[in-house]
Amino acid sequence: MTDIDTSPIPERKRGSGVKMVYDLLRDEILDLVLPPGSPIDEVQLAERFKMSRTPIREALVRLAGEGLIDTLPNRSTMVANIDFLNMHTFFDALVLMYRVTTKLAAQYHRPEDLKVIRAHQAEFAAAVQAQDALAMIATNAAFHSAIAEAGRNAYFTGLFNRLLDEGRRMLRLYYQSYDDRLPQRFVEEHDDIIAVIANRDIEEADRLAKLHAEQIVHQIQKLFAREDRLDVAL
Amino acid sequence: MTDIDTSPIPERKRGSGVKMVYDLLRDEILDLVLPPGSPIDEVQLAERFKMSRTPIREALVRLAGEGLIDTLPNRSTMVANIDFLNMHTFFDALVLMYRVTTKLAAQYHRPEDLKVIRAHQAEFAAAVQAQDALAMIATNAAFHSAIAEAGRNAYFTGLFNRLLDEGRRMLRLYYQSYDDRLPQRFVEEHDDIIAVIANRDIEEADRLAKLHAEQIVHQIQKLFAREDRLDVAL
DNA sequence: TGTATATTATTTGTCGACAAGAATTTTATC
DNA sequence: GATAAAATTCTTGTCGACAAATAATATACA
Known part of the structure; x- marks a missing residue:
């Protein structure tokens, strides 16, 4: 044998x-x-x-x-296809979730949450420094997801993570070339957000999150508008 | 053969x-x-x-x-078990979704949406009249779900319907006996909400939805507190 | 009698096979 | 040559069976 x-x-x-x-x-x-x-x-x-x-x-x-x-x-x-027709519903939901999760983080976070959040922020800053657009998208999502976790509301984190995933998919469509970059300003805004969370300043957390979210939405819309022009030109 | x-x-x-x-x-x-x-x-x-x-x-x-x-x-x-420990996260999410879906309904509804909403409201009123608690729960959920549909944001309707389902489950636990009833006042609040939606008054829609949601949450909490007392007494 | 180990039973996760439905190709008819 | 019908191919939905993991039971031993 x-x-x-x-x-x-x-x-x-x-x-x-x-x-x-x-x-x-x-x-x-x-x-x-x-x-x-x-x-x-x-x-x-x-x-x-x-x-x-x-x-x-x-x-x-x-x-x-x-x-x-x-x-x-x-x-x-x-x-699944990306629903560009109803994009505004995506933005509405995204902005609201940015706000509510940041507020709840200011309210309910524990000391150890801040460590995790700061670690993600460091990675985001590094990605911005390196002008790595894809890494920026990923680390930005992880940063805000960590904030949401600190808010400890599973219903909100569930929807929010879904929105972040969908956003990741949309942005990949436009950042294939690595040639663009999110402004340094976003890094500073993140630092401000961390500060108000640590301070447990709920009202200010809402205000900053709203501004930040609208900045990001604006950035995305600008990006899409530019691509639209290109599409028409071709 | x-x-x-x-x-x-x-x-x-x-x-x-x-x-x-x-x-x-x-x-x-x-x-x-x-x-x-x-x-x-x-x-x-x-x-x-x-x-x-x-x-x-x-x-x-x-x-x-x-x-x-x-x-x-x-x-x-x-x-799945019902998570009574984190009930407040459920209430937070529920109130927010009541508000945002009602606002969006005021903003984006079409004439035919109002017909559907009014039909559900009629059923709710009938359930209140009949003092059928289980029917009240079901028709109330259907009423608000219809409002959310009129707001046309799939992300919000998705989460909201889930919350309504979970709420239905929680309330069934307490309304097995059919012996309680939601106050007539909720019927009037619903009518007011329909009116502001039809009027496209977004600010007022938010205000009424918030009040209404908090009423309902308060009602549920009262119910649970009473049951808690009973539990302790036994 | 109480605990540890071995045996049995139950339930889940995976497999290969088959059949139904749709898409594609072939054949028939004008 | 174009259209319709028939046959074929291909993919999905379902089935029955088997094996792995766990729970339950029985047995051995102190």
Whole structure:
């Protein structure tokens, strides 16, 4: 008898498959590795991850639940499109969540929260320094998400994180070239926000968050307007 | 050859199974037919609906995504508990959503929206008249959900509907006996809210929605406090 | 009798296969 | 050659079965 390789290699822990597929697909969607409209093929994914279609499908059901993919019955499933027509509803929600989460952070944060927030702010400042637009987007989102966590309201953090994800996707569309940069001013505004949170000044937290959010929305709109002009010109 | 019944009976349309299970479980959870903590057995459901476990599981994954059930890996899955400890976060979110959706309705509603809203208000008034507490809860939720729809912001309506569902579950816990009733005053407040929406008076919409929301929160808290006393007394 | 270990049973996660529905290609008819 | 019908291919939804993880029970031992 020859030494047959009974290949116990595929040792992947039971239940870890769906999470792996979910996390990876989620990242690829948010990073636009899978741009909006990309078809998603179950069998292809099954081969890629060397597992059956069942766990793949579970991951897809979850992603569909978060609105990251669209599934037409009995037909193809694809990466969800970005709804540019109703962009203003996105901005409305984003500004409001910026405000309310910052206010709650001022009210309910604990000392250890500030450490986390400051760490994210340091990363954001570094990204601005390096003029790395993609890193700016990611670290800015992480910064505000950390503030929201300090506010300790799961309903708000849930919606807010979703909005930040959607924003990340929208901005990726425009920052592919790394040639633009958020102004230094945003770094200073972040520092001010940290200060009022630490101070537990709720009113001022709301005011600064509102200004900051509107700045960011304005920046995004400017960006889109510029691209629109380019599109028309072509 | 005998006439063998090839039994083409189970004719359930392909893909309709998951929706059926999802809808029914959702209703049973929100109506407390399945109270918080109830174990959910896949094979039992499979037998009940005469289908395999696969579509059952898909429905469960969706419900888990909405936080209506909790799934411990490799172990049981059960109806999600109601988080009474962090109730204030629920109230915060609810009040804010009442306000923002009412404001947006004043801003963006179309004539046909008002018809729908008024129809729901009529049902609510009827429930109050009949002193049917459970119907009051349901029709009140439908009324405010319709207002939110008129505001046309999917991010807000999504969160708001979730909050209303959770509220429905909480209130069912206390209104099992049908012996209580929401005051007639809420009917009048609803009428006032409809009026300011129709008037497109955004500031006043916010003010009335805030007052109304706080009334409702106050009512719920009073209810819970009373039950607490009872619990302690026993 | 109480605790630790081994055995059994139950339930979940994964798999491969099959069938239904839609898209695509081929064939037939004018 | 164009259109309609039929056949084929391809993808998804569902199924029954099996294996891993856990819970429950039984057994051994002090």
